[in-house]
Amino acid sequence: xxxxxxxxxxxxxxxxxxxxxxxxxxxxxxxxxxxxxxxxxxxxxxxxxxxxxxxxxxxxxxxxxxxxxxxxxxxxxxxxxxxxxxxxxxxxxxxxxxxxxxxxxxxxxxxxxxxxxxxxxxxxxxxxxxxxxxxxxxxxxxxxxxxxxxxxxxxxxxxxxxxxxxxxxxxxxxxxxxxxxxxxxxxxxxxxxxxxxxxxxxxxxxxxxxxxxxxxxxxxxxxxxxxxxxxxxxxxxxxxxxxxxxxxxxxxxxxxxxxxxxxxxxxxxxxxxxxxxxxxxxxxxxxxxxxxxxxxxxxxxxxxxxxxxxxxxxxxxxxxxxxxxxxxxxxxxxxxxxxxxxxxxxxxxxxxxxxxxxxxxxxxxxxxxxxxxxxxxxxxxxxxxxxxxxxxxxxxxxxxxxxxxxxxxx
Numbered sequence: 001x002x003x004x005x006x007x008x009x010x011x012x013x014x015x016x017x018x019x020x021x022x023x024x025x026x027x028x029x030x031x032x033x034x035x036x037x038x039x040x041x042x043x044x045x046x047x048x049x050x051x052x053x054x055x056x057x058x059x060x061x062x063x064x065x066x067x068x069x070x071x072x073x074x075x076x077x078x079x080x081x082x083x084x085x086x087x088x089x090x091x092x093x094x095x096x097x098x099x100x101x102x103x104x105x106x107x108x109x110x111x112x113x114x115x116x117x118x119x120x121x122x123x124x125x126x127x128x129x130x131x132x133x134x135x136x137x138x139x140x141x142x143x144x145x146x147x148x149x150x151x152x153x154x155x156x157x158x159x160x161x162x163x164x165x166x167x168x169x170x171x172x173x174x175x176x177x178x179x180x181x182x183x184x185x186x187x188x189x190x191x192x193x194x195x196x197x198x199x200x201x202x203x204x205x206x207x208x209x210x211x212x213x214x215x216x217x218x219x220x221x222x223x224x225x226x227x228x229x230x231x232x233x234x235x236x237x238x239x240x241x242x243x244x245x246x247x248x249x250x251x252x253x254x255x256x257x258x259x260x261x262x263x264x265x266x267x268x269x270x271x272x273x274x275x276x277x278x279x280x281x282x283x284x285x286x287x288x289x290x291x292x293x294x295x296x297x298x299x300x301x302x303x304x305x306x307x308x309x310x311x312x313x314x315x316x317x318x319x320x321x322x323x324x325x326x327x328x329x330x331x332x333x334x335x336x337x338x339x340x341x342x343x344x345x346x347x348x349x350x351x352x353x354x355x356x357x358x359x360x361x362x363x364x365x366x367x368x369x370x371x372x373x374x375x376x377x378x379x380x381x382x383x384x385x386x387x388x389x390x391x392x393x394x395x396x397x398x399x400x401x402x403x404x405x406x407x408x409x410x
Contacts, residue, residue, distance in 0.1 A: 027165030049369025054093030062112030078112030099141035105129025154181030178205030267294030
């Protein structure tokens with residue numbers, strides 16, 4: 001009876017704290033694929049949208065998305081003349097701590113940070129728009145080390161600032177400073193010491209974030225640059241392979257890896273490319289304009305790619321063949337995430353949030369609502385560009401200084 005009571009108490013504690021169920025430790029989730037670990041989601045949504053649980057009004061200026069581990073939500077924002085890492089209680093929306101990274105990156109499309117913090121154990125890693133990379137303690141934001149990508153790694157700051165979210169792989173932190181010392185670099189995650197830079201790959205970074213993949217038994221990092229897609233060896237930064245890519249102006253979306261293939265896309269009329277790995281040389285399977293994704297990201301689900309295309313609107317594309325399955329223009333351009341058979345899509349222009357079934361059969365919508373209130377601090381050229389996150393029955397959204405949490409538990 002005593003053991004039964006203890007077990008019941010543990011169940012009740014767990015049930016009362018759904019945030020203990022799973023984590024979202026970095027940009028686009030645990031494996032950077034944009035898939036929520038949730039196995040169910042509220043569908044359809046009520047006519048007025050799901051219930052808002054809390055609203056945090058002091059996130060500062062910027063486009064940083066969220067990492068959520070345990071009951072802590074980590075993001076970044078420009079506040080008090082500095083870019084800051086901000087930790088919020090994911091259950092209540094109350095601020096827990098902040099830590100300054102350095103000067104605010106300024107831009108006509110919106111000032112402040114663009115990156116999402118990466119959480120690894122008791123440390124969180126964050127990159128500012130100007131290239132200040134910091135390791136902080138998750139408990140209180142106390143600094144462990146800092147590295148300046150420009151001054152310390154020879155990095156080159158691009159026109160829209162540093163936007164990548166750094167990758168933790170084992171004992172290494174992978175980042176893309178750009179420059180003539182090496183485009184990509186690995187640091188010791190505990191000390192910030194440089195382990196290697198890509199001596200065979202030099203030149204400017206772009207705005208994409210690297211992913212860790214394995215193809216043909218070879219672990220590697222895949223990254224999208226302006227005019228090439230590359231695979232980098234984790235051990236020493238050697239260039240394993242590269243293919244040409246017709247990027248222009250800016251290339252931003254994170255690569256997607258599935259079934260031995262790397263898929264990349266970019267806006268400004270560029271389109272998408274599929275690369276098959278595992279042979280002696282990478283093979284470009286197709287290069288199409290079916291999905292011309294600016295920066296809202298794409299997601300692969302059951303052999304199909306979903307995301308917004310500047311040409312045709314929200315799009316479903318066959319992953320392996322490149323064939324178009326359908327397109328939908330009832331919702332404007334924006335970012336998306338995947339949860340339990342559904343896409344959560346955000347219209348960057350007016351803040352409409354839509355729930356649609358992820359199916360190659362067509363756009364099947366299960367509700368929409370509009371963010372309210374909306375930020376009064378967004379620059380004229382700025383939009384609602386922060387990527388959404390669904391975790392443990394909660395939907396997290398952001399418009400500059402405002403962070404919204406909605407109940408989407410089924």
